[in-house]
Amino acid sequence: IREMRFLQSALSLTSRIFAARPARTTQFVVGRVPLMVARRPFSDGHPVVFAIESVEDFNEYVINSTTPVLVDFHADWCGPCKLLGPRLEEKVTNRAGSVLMAKVNVDDAGELASEWNITAVPTIMAFTNGECVGEFKGNVSDDELDSFIERAIEASQ
Structure with a gap:
């Protein structure tokens, strides 16, 4: 349960940090480190x-x-x-x-x-x-x- 809470917190924090990035992002978690990959920019460069x-x-x-x-x-x-x-x-x-x-x-x-x-x-x-x-x-x-x-x-x- 503690590990799930940590992952939820990490994803929430990561989502906020990367929410304003100029590309669409998919989140993956490896171990305890959230990774941001599969960035796909839209035509105008903004999500x-x-x-x-x-x-x-x-x-x-x-x-x-x-x-x-x-x-x-x-x-x-x-x-x-x-x-x-x-x-x-x-x-x-x-x-x-x-x-x-x-x-x-x-x-x-x-x-x-x-x-x-x-x-x-x-x-x-x-x-x-x-x-x-x-x-x-x-x-x-x-x-x-x-x-x-x-x-x-x-x-x-």
């Missing part, structure tokens, strides 16, 4: 789903993005976040770069949560050309997710 941990990151990767960005304000302890996050990530990844997804853990980035008046998690906001063009709170159906993503993409055109 489709990435972590935001500061106001500076938010401004650079969300506000200044020329591609629509969905921002997932979530928390590790939030049940609905654990259900919605993977579904949203899959839908964004399947859109082949026409939309991006930024993940903001409100416990780690409280300043951002305050700045954007996040009062509930999950809160998903859509940004196009630096402007918020849509928002919803809580878990929604797949059809509602698809519609939300399409509206964000259309708003950028």
Whole structure:
């Protein structure tokens, strides 16, 4: 059990360290050392789903993005976040770069949560050309997710 906890902690830490890297990464664990291999850059050199941990990151990767960005304000302890996050990530990844997804853990980035008046998690906001063009709170159906993503993409055109 201790070894499993160590591996989970190491993977979590490694995920945070490499989340903002400009390539898609697959994680493997050899012994007790997490290794980062199989880096596959996307066409623009940035991952489709990435972590935001500061106001500076938010401004650079969300506000200044020329591609629509969905921002997932979530928390590790939030049940609905654990259900919605993977579904949203899959839908964004399947859109082949026409939309991006930024993940903001409100416990780690409280300043951002305050700045954007996040009062509930999950809160998903859509940004196009630096402007918020849509928002919803809580878990929604797949059809509602698809519609939300399409509206964000259309708003950028």
